[in-house]
Amino acid sequence: MGAAATGLVFAGLAEFHVATRLWSAAGWGVKVALPDDRLLALGAEHLALSMGSLAAAALAAVSLGVLVTRPWAGRDLRGAIDTLGTISQAVPPVVVVAVTLPVFGFGPGPTMIALFAYGLLPILRGTVAAIESVPSEARDAAEALGFTSAQTLWRVELPLAAPLIAASLRIALVLVIATASVGALAGAATLGTPIVAGLQNQNEIELLQGAAATAALAFLADGAALALLGLLERPSPA
């Protein structure tokens, strides 16, 4: 609830009339704010870009997480993922956007790659921790019942790991939405677009609107994810 309420407050701050009133009330001169329909359209593109990249990252990360927790997975594979984690920390999203820009050109391409790379690690880490947390008694019981290893995965390990995996998806969702603004530097239409335009044209009101709208979207998405998680948890028998 807290996240959704904070999101609504930020959304209100970003709204055209509110932003204009606040600006003139503070006596900071006359600047032209971004109209609401443009802000909403950018917000929709921002959300679509984030969700698309997140879905791809989730698919890749959960599959990888399942792969490395198989009993036959060796140490080198885990070492490789350790290395991947170090590298993804060392290469910030803005650098990924910059380096992939010559390959994909201006548009959503570089941003999707950067968001995919940025979302991958928290989900992978969450999936691995979730599957590791499944008690070995549950696995032994499944084996005793004659489950194949695929059945154990689908009917024992994944259902038990699901809440933790979902929690890591929620963290990645907020990270990805907050980061998608950087894409505006490479020509992706996101809520970062007014931030970049505001910086270039010295239009601070536009800049602050973009910042507030991004924070609003991140908080609202977090609230929605929390609500969804609550809904999913309720009907399952303990």
Add this chain to the structure above:
Amino acid sequence: MTEQTLSGWRSRPGRAATAWRSDAFGRLAPAATVLLGFYACNWISIAPNRLLPGQGVPALAALGPMVHVGAAGLVLALALGTITSERGPLMRLAPITLLIILASMLVVLTGVAATPLLVGRPPAARVMVAAGGWLSLAGLLATIAGEARRTGIHAAAPVALGLVVLIAAAAAYSGWLDALSLAREIRARADLLGAAMRGHIALSAGALGLGLAAALPLGWAAFRSPRVEALTSVLLQGVQVVPAMALLAALVPALSFILAAFPALRGVGLAAIGPAPALIGVAAYLALPLVSSLVAGLRLADAAVIEAARAMGMTEARLTREVRIPLGMPLLVAGLRVGAVQSIGLTTLGGLVGAGGLGAIVFEGMAQFAPDLILLGAAPIVLLALAVDSGLRTLGRRLRGPQSEP
């Protein structure tokens, strides 16, 4: 966090017989990337000038039959790695040495091969390293890192990768790579690059210092009182939700309003454009990892140990200095490592608010759409972050002591 989660795997004894399959996968994936770059992509491209897209040349056409030698060397090194994994340290280092020679040879060969391609072309023509070259280089570095890890010698990976970087730098310095566009870009901006690098290091160190200055009292207060802990964690997590670019950008008008209200601050050297918004913005982001690792580190000491120390009559100050801090050291250093690496990455955005640093070069390259200029700014950022990461990782390992090594 990464390290703790990923190295906390349950070991499953008795499965070693099947483990080689995935070990083979983990080793072969980077090697396959190298071969992909050798045989399936364009190694370099020739462009009429530094901004226009070029025409690709595959590795076989650019480097000649040496490509096959390189591929054979790679396979040989992997095979050698399998055979020597149980031998003495010198034998175990042999395949890595071979791989380092291979990587250096490829770098120099690419530079040498580029020279004849420029003959008879206008002076603005450029030879750029294309997808294949970068793929092979990345795959080779990953192979070196992986094989070095297999030796079980901790210093092997950073030393081997550092050697490759050094050799490439030496080759560039002595003119072997002069025909490559990236080298020309470096030469044209050598002074600028040096200044940007120094600026970047100073900015990220300053932001880390500022973040620490805020995190130490906050972390201590959060450690003492759960109410303060709840409040700081909500506030600091809220900062993480604001996009970094927006926070830095919003600090520019915010600082200019503050300066308009208190002109005396200008006398202290505070300005709305320049290092100030970058330092404050980056430090605000670092506060969360720093504070949370500080609190976790201080809590690490066992309650029984604390009780025993209290019973011996230790004061709170001595307790913290002699029990809590030494016992929590691994977590404190891990938090510092995350903070330092993030600081180097986030400082890139300082280029947007006039703080300079390597980010300024990256953004200039993006504005001109000049790939080599982007790389010129981006590569040192990544190398710097990796170097700091491996340095603080080593420090953390030293402090933990040899007895807790797995």
